[in-house]
Amino acid sequence: MSSPTRQVLRKKNPLFYAFCPDYPDVMKRRLEVRPAHFARVEEDKKAGIFEFGRGMLPPPSSPLHTHPALPEGVQAMSGSIMFFRLPTLEDAWKRVKEDVYWTEGIWDKEKTVVGEFIKGPGDE
Template structure:
């Protein structure tokens, strides 16, 4: 089965982080049950936060996921049914779904 990488940045308006936290538990519960998602997690800002001795406060700014699925349409449906999508957390204009190949799958 093919793999797909999903880059889903959050909206950046003033209420975006509050919307994320409002539906976060439901999002995590659903993600834990989704066998087609092989890895996923939050992207953090600022980019250098992990490289500095006294990093500024990290905040979630989006999500990155890898799915194993039959088709792009299947992954698109999963994303569009996620509470981060329906709850206006992920930026619908900037979310990307791309075919992804791991070095192991090429062997």
């Protein structure tokens, strides 16, 4: 499918966010499974459903900034935020629950929030 076609199809889908804070003391495991998380994000980009995402920085006072598992040059993370174009809220939750950060117990399942944005200019 061509890129312009994917863009048109993507714009027809609602925009969802996933706010996914980490459980405490999962930095080492997070970094171990991070390549699998990035691989899935690349698949989502190619499929035209991934809009944007980043790891979230913890507050400046957090001990995560000096965590022994944190390699030199890598910023501390306390969770993730991602934005997807998918048909339904259920599809957005399904995508989150398929992520290695969910299945490997990195994201806090009780605090994760998935929701939908209102339509904006350019959305169909």
